[in-house]
Amino acid sequence: MRAVKATWWCALAVMVARTSCAQTSTPTSTDTRFASYAFASELGSGVYEISGSVITVYTFEPGWQLRSAAPRGGRPGIRLLLPTTVGFFNFQTSDLVHLKLPSSIGTLSLEPGVQLDYWINDAWDVYPYVKAGGTFASSTAINAVIYGTGVRSDYRYDALGGWGLWRAELNYAGVHYHGDLPNESFTRLRNSAELRHNTGVVFRSRAMQVSPYLVTDIYFNAPEGPASGIAARTLQFEVGLMLNVTPNWEILGVPLPRLGLGYREAGVLSGWRLVLGEPF
Numbered sequence: 001m002r003a004v005k006a007t008w009w010c011a012l013a014v015m016v017a018r019t020s021c022a023q024t025s026t027p028t029s030t031d032t033r034f035a036s037y038a039f040a041s042e043l044g045s046g047v048y049e050i051s052g053s054v055i056t057v058y059t060f061e062p063g064w065q066l067r068s069a070a071p072r073g074g075r076p077g078i079r080l081l082l083p084t085t086v087g088f089f090n091f092q093t094s095d096l097v098h099l100k101l102p103s104s105i106g107t108l109s110l111e112p113g114v115q116l117d118y119w120i121n122d123a124w125d126v127y128p129y130v131k132a133g134g135t136f137a138s139s140t141a142i143n144a145v146i147y148g149t150g151v152r153s154d155y156r157y158d159a160l161g162g163w164g165l166w167r168a169e170l171n172y173a174g175v176h177y178h179g180d181l182p183n184e185s186f187t188r189l190r191n192s193a194e195l196r197h198n199t200g201v202v203f204r205s206r207a208m209q210v211s212p213y214l215v216t217d218i219y220f221n222a223p224e225g226p227a228s229g230i231a232a233r234t235l236q237f238e239v240g241l242m243l244n245v246t247p248n249w250e251i252l253g254v255p256l257p258r259l260g261l262g263y264r265e266a267g268v269l270s271g272w273r274l275v276l277g278e279p280f
Contacts, residue, residue: 036184038135038144041083041111042173048087055106057087069119077117081131085109109135111146127152135175148173162197164211167280187220192280198246206249211242213262213279233267242279 037048040057048057062082069077087107113131120126132147150171157164167190174185194213201208215238240262248255260275 036175037085037087037107037137038109038146038175038177039173039184039186040085040087041109041133041135041146042148042171055087055089057085057107060084060086063115069117069125071119072121074119077119079115079117081111081113081115081129083109083111083113083131083133085135087137105138107135107137109133109146111148113148123156125154127154143178145176145178146174147176159195160197162195164193164195166193167191185221189218189220190280191216194242194279196244203245206245206247209244209246211244211258211260211279212240213242213260214239215262215264215280236264236266238262238264238273238279240273240275240279242275 037055037057040048040059044059048055060083062084064080066078066080067075069075085107086105089106111131111133113129113133115127115129118126118128128149128151130149132145134143135146136143148171150169153168155166155168157166169188169190169192171188171190172185174183176183192213192215194211196209196211198207198209217236219234219236240260242258242260244258250256257277258275260279262273262275262279264270264273
């Protein structure tokens with residue numbers, strides 16, 4: 001398939017899974033610092049820093065397809081992006097299990113942008129994008145302009161009786177603070193791949209599917225700190241296994257996300273990660 005159907009339900013599931021793993025770490029005297037909350041729209045859900053305090057941030061990535069890509073070098077497709085983050089002080093993902101909801105919003109960011117889709121051939125698409133917006137904090141005067149740009153290459157392939165995806169990404173993200181704080185930025189080069197394979201196990205007319213995956217990240221001048229989602233180590237990698245059935249189970253027409261488990265090697269941030277949805 002050339003496109004993966006994304007839903008708000010899957011986005012929420014991924015959001016909860018990613019933060020539940022991030023929050024297993026707590027800062028100690030030997031920790032450096034958390035990444036700035038202003039990077040949350042680029043790094044994803046997790047624990048961040050704001051004015052010396054830590055805040056739990058959740059990310060959403062809605063988008064709208066304006067035009068589909070024409071095949072083999074024709075006009076590119078156009079997709080509008082609206083990455084949104086919401087942050088809460090003194091709130092943990094485990095609170096959701098006990099139906100405890102935050103009483104107020106600590107931070108909010110909107111970073112609209114546009115992404116093009118160049119259909120190189122039936123197996124290969126290239127997606128350049130650019131986005132810019134702002135992030136706002138309710139309890140402090142630390143607001144900022146946030147921006148990012150990059151390009152993603154998706155190559156689909158067949159191998160070993162299965163099919164997979166090789167994704168290469170080059171991303172740049174920056175923050176321009178209002179006031180005297182120094183501006184920050186980082187660049188990340190990511191290569192990742194997965195291979196989906198249907199096993200011989202069938203349950204209620206649905207075949208069991210396994211998908212090993214691998215992610216390699218190279219960070220340049222990365223903001224660092226435990227539970228921020230990135231670490232001081234320049235080279236990081238993750239390996240894991242996703243489980244699914246095909247065709248997918250659905251609830252009210254919404255396909256359920258895949259389930260997986262991965263291990264990330266990233267220095268002080270090394271550890272296991274529960275994955276819901278897509279591994280990268």
